[in-house]
Amino acid sequence: MEVLKFEKGPKAVGPYSSAVKVGNLIFFSGILPINPETGELVNDSVENATEQILKNLNTMLSEIGLSLKNVVKTTIFTVKLEEFSKINEVYQKYFESFTKDFPARSTVGVSSLPKGALVEMEFVVEA
Template identity: 45%
Template sequence: MKTIIYTENAPAPIGPYNQAVLKGDTLYISGQIPLNPATMELVADNIESETKQVMENLKAILEEAGMTFENVVKASIFIMDMNDFGKINTVYGSYFNEKTAPARETVQVACLPKNVNVEISMIAVR
């Protein structure tokens, strides 16, 4: 049995998927883009503000499932321009303890939903 996780503090799905699915003790969080959940408008001032919004969306979903970033075991970061890696990494890293940070990959892609510059998905375990 799986449990659908949903919070109004993260953007509503814009397709046939859920914000997250909890199966047993494992939480699978769908890729989050820099949408402000209150307005469903993109946060696109700069790559740092985009990344911060993505991380805040992920944080809201984790909290809805009774978890924190300490529960995250795997992250996938998709970016439009690898030249933004350092700036994204700085913001992303501020949400984790470096000694207990999750496994991760970062890949440059050709295009992301709504032409955003960054999307992050995560897997967390209780």
Template identity: 40%
Template sequence: MRINTENAPAALGPYSQAIKKDNLCFVSMQLGLNPSTGEIVSREAKEQTRQAIKNVEAILKKCELSLKDVVKATLYITDLNDFAAVNEVYAEYFANKPARSLVVQAAMPKDAKVALDVIATRGDDLTDELDYRER
């Protein structure tokens, strides 16, 4: 099922804000855009990170999920010097510490410095720690 909410920026191309399949929600890359204006909220990496996370959160809410349900996140930044600032804001929102990748890339749409996409799922079974040594 395609997910669309007015509480997050409209897609900038031919894709959905998210796709929900069974218990999974795949959220497309979100920039630090103001949902009302479609413009970058600030030139500061911290503020872009905060807004990108809020956009992801709004989309997850439409999927009846929250940031606590995120199992995989991918952060995109254009300047590795912003990593500490981005990481600081990220840690405020993701206390559950999902798996995460970081991509440093040359450029993003709207000259953004930061973007985020996530995969979230419903269910408590993925929060249990597994010890494969016992198998």
């Protein structure tokens, strides 16, 4: 197992690694919608939160020569499951700019998330 460290993107908010590589798979821990430049949570809407998460992931992937087309599995956690269609619109827009083939995905409605976030996502990526 190799622990990956990123210069850009949000830092871990606890005792865990942002991502680990095992073989040709990279497992990203849950990414919150944190603006890495300000350290502030983007939480004004599920659309903006989703966009920030995908920007963060794309920034981290680009550091290691990959893109959203390398994502094979996404898990979405949201406290606003009733607004899933809004999350889905942003998600679709981001992935379509890299690939026509979407990764496998699960979505889970939860009662709360770390730091009071509206959305959190974790990813499995093929290197």
